[in-house]
Amino acid sequence: MSKHSPDADVAFISALAELLNKNELTELSVKREYGEDDSLEVRVVKQANIVTTQVAGPAPVYAPAPAAAAAAPAAAAPAGNDDPAQHPGAVTSPMVGTCYLAAEPGATPFTTVGATVSEGQTVLIIEAMKTMNHIPAPRSGTVKRIMVEDGTPVEFGAPLLIIE
DSSP, rough: OOOOOOHHHHHHHHHHHHHHHHHOSEEEEEEEEEEEEEEEEEEEEEEEHHHHHHHHHHHHHHHOHHHHHHHHHOOOOOOOOGGGGGGGGGESSSSSSSEEESSSSSSSOOOOTEEEEEEEOOOEEEEEEEEEEEEOOSEEEEEEEEEOOOOOEETTTTTEEOOO
């Protein structure tokens, strides 16, 4: 074991998990250097309202999941054929990030329910790692449903809207 306190590592990991929940992040990775050949690498990942920790270093330290994660309401699982991601006209997220329906706050949205869009037309933006990624319509058609709100985080494969 290294010369640093294992209790300090547990407190550090718990603080990272709390930071993850407080800022609605899905993943956080940190490397803490204590000296030559003595470091702590922590990766905290949140999936389906569960917080897990991965620790790499000379001696792994495990911390219980914070109470905030356990108290978070479980997402309702969509029923078989009602899953919007399985709809043939679904446009799903190609990445993890924050979804925006307009180019900037207060601007006109790229599209609305009932609007006709052309293939390749930008229908929304997903910000990932400070980069704005324009998401194009994969086909021409009418927007039947928008399943995200402006400024909400999205996961890879999450249904964003339906074009028929």
